[in-house]
Amino acid sequence: ADTGSDAPGIAVFLSTSANSYEQAQADGVKAAAKKLGGGKVQVFDGGFDSTKQIGQIQDAVTSGRFKAFVIEPIDGAAVAAPLSRAADQDIAVVCITSACGPDTTKIDLQFPGQAGVVGSDYQKTAAAMAQHAVDACADVDPCKVFYLNGDSTFPSDRLAKDAFAAAMKAAPANVDYVGSQDGKYDTATGRSVMESELQRNADIAVLVSLADQQTLGAAQAIDGAGRTGKIKIISFGGSKQAVEKVASGEWLGAQLTMPFSIGQTGAEIAIKTAQGKAPEHKAVDATTLAPVEGGLLTANDASGFEAQWTS
Amino acid sequence: MTTPTLPAPRSLALARDYGVVLSAVGLFIALAIASAPFRTGTNQLNLLDQWSTIGIIACGSTICIVAGGFDLSVDAIFALSGVLAAWLAVHLGDPTLALLVGMLSGLVLGVFNGLLVTVGRINPFVATIASSVVFLGIAQLITRGSVLSVAGQGFSRLGLQRFGDLTLPAVVFVVFAVLTAVLLARTVVGRRLYAVGGNYEAARYSGIAVNRVQVFAYAVSGLSASIAGVLAASRNSSASADIRTDLAFQAITAVVIGGVSIYGGAGTIPRALVGVLILALIGNGFNLLAVDPAYQQVLLGIIIVLAVAVDAWARRTQK
């Protein structure tokens, strides 16, 4: 072991490491560490298991090798206590993608000693997507809108769904919200749910989906039903595939998430705090990291945009 | 090891099938009445297509379970075979070869499982959990956490192929189901699978190559997962090591709902497929009837209990 590796570095806690969204977050952290001299970066894979993630936090504290934590919480409420103990040990803790603490809907500092947070508010995201749907419906009457939620057993997704429904209630009369089903972040599930939905409502005009993976499946179903081009698709994610579909005009728009930028921004806050410098902002709304207005990427700006992950 | 409880008589075995079939038919009729779209041919074909993955794997799992095995690694084989096919397609440039190798990779992985269980004498549960961790790890080492996308028609042709209204995965499912059903019910190997699962020692004393038979069962199980995995990768033109699906769990649930004994030695492919059908009908019904996801869970549980209880009841009244 060279002496450099013993210098305190950064621990990144991901909910899982087996997908490219997560990898992009880690890469963002590594980029920031390189730029700001944050030291060595070690990645912890939580395997979507909150208990496991809490253990990793404790172990990382015990190992004494880290001056900064960047964490994507699996259960934001549950990690607050162990993270606060880490902060007691002078570790700079930043939560990314979603917030840590009792109220995960708010992008702010929620436990003692927290250094920062970079995340998005699902309610706001869903409301924004609902607005895109209303815009897409402008000259269609009646305009049937179907919402493919992520996984309604996740609190965040449940909030998104309710916020979407609330926004639909307030929408103009031509907008006909036909309901919501779960795509479970899975291509095959997205496909089968959409197939069934098209059985019920063949004349859907707008599909809004909370995750690119499931949107890809839904698009296959739309293709299979011969409805390509007749249904406007708006998907949350901004992955490489989504950007391609938007560029080709197949999908109407992609609500962007920027995992690399999220990781990078979070790490910058953490490193600066650890170095005793004051970061510019402590709480950052991740939507503002997207290079387009409101975070919605459309065919106009798709060609110049480079996606940060693949779905 | 528990002594198997006294097997039910013949007529009873019939009634047992009848029990689950009853549940399935009941569900089918209920849905046909409640939902007009359910009755369309398109919907039935969609169902076949949607459940082809679970269906194929359920057939493989049935073979394995009948032989007294248990394969929890099908998720991992599903992922690894897809990743392998995609990686080969990208790096060899021969999509057909890549698909073929991917599809057959499950055979090798299954044999590996079989050897752990037979030669290594490791409990099937532990062995296939451990091997699935290894398989997934390999898949992750290949993908390095990202998604492998394969450009070009050659790779995706397979998964998107259609025969009239039937998708290729649906056709593969039907063919695989028929083959495994015949294998189990009519062939020499089928007999051996039942014997080994029914009483391992008696099979050994009767001159059956018990280890070889069990390895064969794991190989079929692995093959089913890699066929399904490659079909999915082809259809999506991409593959990743990220599995959030719960194929092993769903397949085993379906198989057991169908009345296949997890203790081995009993059960048939048609029964397992009735189990798949029940899960398919429930899911389809939820979607078509737009059941609030909040209630879906509770309903799903209750329907499964009822379906299986009808089965248990049919079995008992026959006595």
Add this chain to the structure above:
Amino acid sequence: MTTPTLPAPRSLALARDYGVVLSAVGLFIALAIASAPFRTGTNQLNLLDQWSTIGIIACGSTICIVAGGFDLSVDAIFALSGVLAAWLAVHLGDPTLALLVGMLSGLVLGVFNGLLVTVGRINPFVATIASSVVFLGIAQLITRGSVLSVAGQGFSRLGLQRFGDLTLPAVVFVVFAVLTAVLLARTVVGRRLYAVGGNYEAARYSGIAVNRVQVFAYAVSGLSASIAGVLAASRNSSASADIRTDLAFQAITAVVIGGVSIYGGAGTIPRALVGVLILALIGNGFNLLAVDPAYQQVLLGIIIVLAVAVDAWARRTQK
């Protein structure tokens, strides 16, 4: 007449334990050499605390598995009991009562499982999958998908309580382990649990109330999950119906690594705990030694196979 008593059986059973223990001790020594932080008392206490949830549930699962049962609903009971406690704390305003009711709720849910399996004669696998879907559904109906946060010290006191360096969950784990170990090894009902799981018919012929014993086993399993669930809810001051943990799976894996037979009738609490220890050491080692997650999976699988293979080998050479 002289019966030449072979000494084999006794020492055999010992050697079997010895096999897994060997693996655990080997891991422990390897880690102690490789990592200085591993050797700290804090780390050992952290481990105890971190694995208290899995540990408590593994004890319950062992009881259930020994009795020939299988409980996949512990995840759901874990979630539902936490939600129930949080909801009651918010709506009754009496946190102590809420915690108590939550902790005991698993008993009732476990009895429900037990009745499905015994009176309903539904296969344990299907029954507890179905019931867990129902339990989770109920938890979701209570929370309506959101997180229930409980304000005030009263509710969180329990989970955050410390006795010197020990957290309350760690203490509960130790106490629960001792109680279940004594229950299984020394009491009348312990004997009955082994009998029912070891040979159901023999137990029935011997006048054991087999159904009652199995219901009891599911109740203990449920109780373990609700104790763990309420401790977690209390510690987090909140609960939700969102389970992304895989407690049942992990607990059963640990138990089986420890050498408890999934077919029932054999295994002890200490053995199950050795299984938990092995998993704990592997995870801890990965974290402390900064093993690249890309390789962790493959390593984890290999270590599990080795640990269990040492066990199988110890058993064989003794024969």
Add this chain to the structure above:
Amino acid sequence: MAKHFGGAVALHGIDLTIEQGEVHCLVGENGAGKSTLGKVIAGVHRPDAGQLILRGEPVDFRSPRASIAAGIAFIAQELAIVPDRSVIENVFLGQAGRALDLVPRRRLRAKYDALAAKAGFDVDPAAPAGSLRLADQQKVEILRSLARDADLIIMDEPTASLAGSDADQLLRIIDDLRSEGRTVVFVTHFLADALAVADRITVLKDGRLVRSSPADGETADGLVESMLGRSLGSMFPDRLDSPPVTADPALEVTGLSRDGEFHDVDLKVRRGEVVGIAGLVGAGRTELVETLVGLRRPRAGNVTVAGHSGPFRSPRHAQQAGLVMVPESRKDHGLVLGRTVRENVTLPHLASVSRLSFVSKARQTDVLGELLPQVGLDPARIDSLVGELSGGNQQKVMFARWLLERPTALIADEPTRGVDVGARAGLYELLRSVADEGAGVLIVSSDNEELVGLADRVLVMRTGRVVGELVGDEIDEDHLLQLMFAEEAREESA
């Protein structure tokens, strides 16, 4: 009392009185309904019709638990032990006590010692019951029934796996029970035992009661005639006039040893010959024959079957060489209980009943239609699950399996365990005809009468060694016992 299982009627309305304090024997062919009757009394099965009256009171047992509470103990024909638990636990299985009480281990140990001493059994109380040989497992079951202190004890073929002296010991125990005023129902195929110990004997046939009368008036021949509906001439086929010393050996074993089990065994079975192996339980006979067919690896020695030389690596290799074995324990090693007669019998011969790997149903039906009656099984039961057959008929299924293709050498370990007298005569006939057709037959038996009647030559084993050989007219029970015990007697006198 009436009971049917699906289509099969096991009991057609039987009226039977069992007097307080008597030893009541039930005899009858395999499948006559003896076990079913026992199980109804023990609360295992509920009758379809009929009334059980216990000490004048009508009772309705819904479970064995209820019958145990009423003072009834039951030993099932198919042993019911918990294999991974100790002997002592098995003996006191299900005994009273509140759930959370600690097990009074010292007290149970004392109780066990007293019980074992009284019964005259010597079984290691700490050994896992599953590791015991069958005979000792049977003793565990007997001790369990004694431990219950029951008024009525039902024993379903308890001596089937007990050899001579142990079986005699059990008869003494039954006598003691009677003198304590307890009632014993004793199911057996050993008519001599029945006549020796019973006060009353009841004959069942096809689920009906033939007669129930005092034992004094009964004779073995009379019982056989009522059981079978015909008289049985000689039990045993004629022995060979002279040993076929010139015939080719079917099976030849030289210098075979396995540490701690048997040593330096030489043995030869010629074509046309029936050779027996006698010995006390624990003599190492089962280990020896299991080694011959490749279930165990010998440390040294050779096994040759008509030109194929072993030792064989597995039963499959032995079978390919023409050597097969009917094992001792049908439940553990013999049968797949959850599958049909058809499947169990054809299991090792699938190639010969299939075309291109597809099993031919017609071909199986043809072959079995001819074979099953030869072993005394009804061909109509070809598709019955083996687990539904009576114990004796299960034994016949194992024979049918190894006679479908005639082997060069056939080994049978305790071949007639649980088989009724009629069928037993049939099996003897069959074994002789297998030999006559040119095979070598090797029989391990703890039933000396069987060896005396059937074998052309008998080897006697003691503690892992062949200690003697008897040929032709030398074979009688006295000689056998002398050889089996000789050394032991000498040791004791020393």
